[in-house]
Amino acid sequence: MQITCLGATRTVTGSSFLVELDDQTCFLVDCGLFQGGRQIEQRNWDISDHRPQDIKAIYITHAHIDHSGLVPRLTRQGYNGPIYATKATSELLKILWLDSAHIQQMEAQWQSRKNKRVGRKDIEPLYETVDAEAAIALIRPVEMNAPLELIPGVTSTFVSAGHILGAASLHLSLQAADGAHNVGFSGDVGRQKQLIVPDPEIMPRVDTLFMETTYGQRLHKSIADSEKELMDVITQAFKEGGRVVIPSFAVERTQELIYVMAQAYRDGKWPGEMPVYLDSPLAIKATQIFRDHPEFFDDETKAILDSGQRPLNFPFLTPTPSTQESQAINDKKGPMVIIAGNGMSTAGRIKHHLKHNLWRSDCHVVIVGFQAQGSTGRQLVDGADTVKIFREDVEVRAKIHTIGGFSAHADQAELLTWLEPQIHDGLCVNLIHGEELQSLGFAKVAQKRFPNAHFHVPKWKEVIRVTPFAEVAPLPVEEFPEPAARLAMPQRRAMVAEVRQLRDRLDEVMLEILTGERDLDQRQIEALRQVVEGAEAALAQWEAA
Ligand SMILES: [Zn+2]
Ligand SMILES: [Zn+2]
Incomplete structure (x- = not known):
């Protein structure tokens, strides 16, 4: 079982996570558009890692385009499975997708006109109204707080997250041969006492959590x-x-x-x-x-x-x-x-x-x-x-x-308040949906406050393995019958720990540079980065063997 981070890693937009079960069943949690400049928006064009031909379903936490805006691109490339969202999210998706398609068409027209003047080819839009309409036809509204097995072996529950009307966190209980593994996606977490929408609620217990950190390093003014x-x-x-x-x-x-x-x-x-x-x-x-x-x-x-x-x-x-x-x-x-x-x-x-x-x-x-x-x-x-x-x-x-206090995102204090009741020994928290400084800064604060959990800031396309060789609280070695596995587990654990330590060290150095505590030394960073990549490659090679 593994989860690939397809977006919102060390950046805010493009939220999307590919969940793959051991039996090859796969699906997406969110399918957001990358926004904010040409370089990052380039990522919207190649969606092969979203696997539109293979995925069984798409769950959408809320209607914002940075969580939903790439769905019409997937329908344009042949996706025709169900799209699950709460009722209010479903209604908002309809108007936001059509609006987004209109913007994509206008942008392509504008770019094509510019190209024409210098003798270049026309640009095709990322998607068009017909693709948005195809996506709308696939929406299946589901109730909040209702555990449903919409995919065999996957029980999903939307839990209110505040933020915007209909917004939810998503709790997933994934069945595997060795039992269930529970994964939580925070979606975007709203503020306490935010206007109109309820306060964010707490999900049932999870082993692995993906948590937003838009304002991981900031405190808001009061509403x-x-x-x-x-x-x-x-x-x-x-x-x-x-x-x-x-x-x-x-x-x-x-x-x-x-x-x-x-x-x-x-x-x-x-x-x-x-x-x-x-x-x-x-x-x-x-x-x-x-x-x-x-x-x-x-x-x-x-x-x-x-x-x-x-x-x-x-x-x-x-x-x-x-x-x-x-x-x-x-x-x-x-x-x-x-x-x-x-x-x-x-x-x-x-x-x-x-x-x-x-x-x-x-x-x-x-x-x-x-x-x-x-x-x-x-x-x-x-x-x-x-x-x-x-x-x-x-x-x-x-x-x-x-006027700064109208934010729909929890600030650092509110994120910690939301997280606290979900903490338990060995909880693995992946911090996403924040600029690098916000996510790394929050990791530092949260790790100090909750030393029994592990905090990690994933990179783009990083694969998080959740089972059966769960990195968190692995099963006692004796329970693996094959001698090979018995030998392999401690060795693998040591390697994973080493990679993790190196990654954390690199993050720490980056954070010190970003906060001005340390001068930028490009050579030192490169050297560290090479060590991390070397260790990651060794681990991958060992796992493939
Ligand atoms: Zn949002
Ligand atoms: Zn968002």
């Missing part, structure tokens, strides 16, 4: 402070007669903003009749999916519904789905709030709103989400005097506010 900051900006803009422009992600963040505004309205704190334009077709559809699935809300949000009120709506919220309605916003006078996508201001209607408003000193831009290096949103956060929008230099006279 309550962020709610107040948002309402302060809106109230201020109302007094000045100005505009509030909020670039926002369509799923979860937009609904959290609406939740805070609706709450202010119910509390009598909404300023006058200030309108809020929800100017994103995707966010409008996502908001409707949220409203249609209150069974995935937390108790606080359910209580608002039970009292006969609307947690995700209020009289001044105006959706503007059509292009005409969107353009008409510019001609309107007086104070207003505009929520538009995308969240990093790199595409979508937000670009028009920034172009029309950034130069105005009575405009407030509120940044409420993660901004990748190089994005327009990041330039605004970093205090740029001008930004380029549609090839035009736009002067920034608007006030830029960054």
Whole structure:
């Protein structure tokens, strides 16, 4: 039995894990798109290791594209098995896959036009609408907290992870000749007391855990402070007669903003009749999916519904789905709030709103989400005097506010809180879904706090063996009847321990360099890396023999 890490290793995107049983049955847990620059996005094109022809099923922990966005690429290459996800995730996948296919087609068209001018060939899109539609037809919604044997020998249970509507951790009980091996995938872990969604829950006991570490080295501000900051900006803009422009992600963040505004309205704190334009077709559809699935809300949000009120709506919220309605916003006078996508201001209607408003000193831009290096949103956060929008230099006279507490990811303290009840002697924790510094830093902190568990930060395409020669708590040697195995076990264990020690040493050196505790010595790193690779190769050779 083994698990190959196909993505989200020492980086955030591309989450995907190939699980292979001893009888060759294999399936995927998540199938995410790599995002964030040409080099890493190159990985989206070769999916042979995802084995679209062999896998029996795909389990999706939640709808975010970095966990699901490569599925249409697999259907394009012939995958036609089931796709398992919770009900809310299933609904969100439908709109996000179609949106992603549209983006892929636009990008290919744009690149092809560029190529044409220099006499090069057309580019084919990663996938198209038909591939997304094929994927949608394969979705099989399953209940949260229901252990189901959907593949013979594999019992799977989705457990609520908070984060976004419908998001789950996945617990797998894998049957082998020597008993069951339990593996857990955290998915993305939400924050405690996050708005709308419940707090992340604890999975049943696992022997091997794959755990996200997006903010393994960071602490967030409180959500309550962020709610107040948002309402302060809106109230201020109302007094000045100005505009509030909020670039926002369509799923979860937009609904959290609406939740805070609706709450202010119910509390009598909404300023006058200030309108809020929800100017994103995707966010409008996502908001409707949220409203249609209150069974995935937390108790606080359910209580608002039970009292006969609307947690995700209020009289001044105006959706503007059509292009005409969107353009008409510019001609309107007086104070207003505009929520538009995308969240990093790199595409979508937000670009028009920034172009029309950034130069105005009575405009407030509120940044409420993660901004990748190089994005327009990041330039605004970093205090740029001008930004380029549609090839035009736009002067920034608007006030830029960054509100950090709306994150949908647990911070270091919250990750440790989530992990603690799952710790037991010999638990093997693979830290994934974080930039290298975040994952390695978390490994250091967690290893110190939980010395009886083992923490490891896998590399891209690394294979984690889970049984029958489980690296964690191996069976007593006497239980293996063949003399060869009896001899081999201690020897193998020693080799595994040596490789592990060397890898940890390399990680430690890398971490010290990243945190500035040590000067970069490329030769020393290379030397260490060679030793690790040498030991890994020796182990692989020995195992193959
Ligand atoms: Zn996510
Ligand atoms: Zn993610």
